[in-house]
Amino acid sequence: MSTESVSELEGQVAIVTGASSGIGEATAKTLASQGASVVLAARREEELNDLATDIENDDGDAFVVPTDITEDDDIDQLVETTTDEYGHIDILVNNAGVMPLINIADADRETLQTTIDVNLSGLIKLTHAVIPTMLEQENGHIINLSSVIGRIPIENGSHYNATKAGVKMFGDSLRLDVVSEGIRVATIEPGSVATELPESIADEEIKEEILNSGGSMRPLQPTDIAETVEFIVTQPNHVDINEVLIRPTDQVQP
Numbered sequence: 037m038s039t040e041s042v043s044e045l046e047g048q049v050a051i052v053t054g055a056s057s058g059i060g061e062a063t064a065k066t067l068a069s070q071g072a073s074v075v076l077a078a079r080r081e082e083e084l085n086d087l088a089t090d091i092e093n094d095d096g097d098a099f100v101v102p103t104d105i106t107e108d109d110d111i112d113q114l115v116e117t118t119t120d121e122y123g124h125i126d127i128l129v130n131n132a133g134v135m136p137l138i139n140i141a142d143a144d145r146e147t148l149q150t151t152i153d154v155n156l157s158g159l160i161k162l163t164h165a166v167i168p169t170m171l172e173q174e175n176g177h178i179i180n181l182s183s184v185i186g187r188i189p190i191e192n193g194s195h196y197n198a199t200k201a202g203v204k205m206f207g208d209s210l211r212l213d214v215v216s217e218g219i220r221v222a223t224i225e226p227g228s229v230a231t232e233l234p235e236s237i238a239d240e241e242i243k244e245e246i247l248n249s250g251g252s253m254r255p256l257q258p259t260d261i262a263e264t265v266e267f268i269v270t271q272p273n274h275v276d277i278n279e280v281l282i283r284p285t286d287q288v289q290p
Contacts, residue, residue, distance in 0.1 A: 044270045046071035049122045051114065053105055053162065054132035056083035058231035059181065062258035063129055063265050068096030070266060075118045077103035078132065105132050105158030106150070115165045125169045127269055130159045130203075131181045134236040137192045137246065142239070148195050155199035160206055167214065175218040177269050180207045181261075184227045184283060188290035192242050200225075204279075211278060220276045222268045227283030227290075228255040253286050 050067045054060035056078035064074045068091045076084045081102040088098035101117050103110045118125055134154045136147050163178060170176030185193060186200030204223050211221040237243040260282070268277045 048126040050127035056080040060131040062262035066262040073097040106153040
């Protein structure tokens with residue numbers, strides 16, 4: 037990691053979605069420890085407040101904005117509140133996501149729609165809301181969390197596969213629209229990470245299969261992804277890291 041990361045993030049403002057746990061929580065802590073002011077966005081306000089307290093106890097700066105990224109009003113409030121508080125947005129980490137794996141024949145439409153709304157539509161809409169501020173600044177960094185599942189199909193995951201593949205294509209195409217304005221875009225595609233994401237799987241048989249599929253594999257930790265985010269956003273302006281595929285060393289499939 038860059039030895040100059042503290043000074044490079046000092047004074048920057050980062051919005052982190054899905055900040056109430058897992059990768060989002062770890063990313064918020066990491067960016068705050070490097071000098072960034074972090075805006076914590078998720079639905080669970082109590083967890084966000086606890087995280088903000090932890091960050092502030094470590095002399096960091098955190099600001100809580102409870103947000104459901106499937107709600108347009110919440111998206112607008114998140115961006116407006118952030119710019120009112122800080123005046124700018126330098127980093128957007130689109131991390132919020134769900135993984136309600138289920139065979140398509142057994143899925144209800146609400147599950148399918150929620151997967152699309154959280155993993156893809158909300159991500160696109162929030163990015164759309166942040167872009168004008170970054171264009172005005174003529175700089176910014178957008179980090180989208182996709183998955184190795186966006187590359188490799190799995191059983192009981194056609195809807196999830198589709199959203200994660202969509203995140204990757206959105207980021208690649210977005211970069212073409214904004215790179216000339218000084219805005220950098222990266223997609224991170226993690227393999228197995230030890231988070232609570234499998235808890236969004238309603239089918240108990242599928243959940244058990246996913247939880248046991250790693251065997252003796254040592255999964256990635258949320259801090260591993262957080263440090264990857266830190267590495268990306270602390271590069272000099274002429275360096276644009278567009279894609280990171282990161283798996284546990286002993287993960288073979290997917």
